Amino acid sequence: MGCVESMNYEILMRDGSFKECRDYIRQHFKENIDVQPGFKIFDVHLIGIPPIAIGLDRDFIVFPYTKPCHGTFLLRVEDTKEAARLRSLKK
């Protein structure tokens, strides 16, 4: 799982489908960006059906995290630098 396990994350959704997670991000986070599968966030390459939505809320990042046996989780992680990096991609 890489460094995600060691992060102080909050699970916003579990047992949802990937599409439900993407819809949740778009509906609940005005600030969001679309990325392609394999996009690296923290040290994780994102898995999903393109486009993959990432939500931003101040210094919090909301992104889908998929594992073969557990489906897709929607994680919320606070990281000032990573949030700034993602915002810079929108420009």
Place this chain on the structure above:
Amino acid sequence: MTDEPPPSLRSALLVLGCPQVPVQTSIALYLINKLKKSAMVPVVAGNKAANTLLIVADPDRHYLGEVMDLDRAVAMITDKKREFDRCFVFIHNDAGISYAATMGAISTAKIFCLVYGEHYDDLVKQIDFPCTIIPAKAVHNPLPLKKALDEVSPWAA
């Protein structure tokens, strides 16, 4: 005698899903055998449980070759450190669809989706990216999926 170098072997990546549906391990070994007989080099990528099921079943590595962690495989393909000619994704849940779509996006390999399990038909409807779908209602008995695989014969040239 010819001066031409031998053609490089083609490679195939098997992306395993959660091993909770029993047919996966059986069909993976069957597919590996067929690929090797067709002069392809199969590489398996799965989580620890899925990989260990194969490793324990084939202790002398008659079938298995390289086995790697699934996250590592995704990272290596994304970073352009590895590539494969064909990619077989085992799908029996929503996560499987996500992994197949990811492979389709990050890899130049020809994608084959083996869709099985109790709700295989619902999963097939969700696949809207370029790939060859090999579907079968197979949970404990691998023969329906073996038959579907044989009909497509993805190991053929």
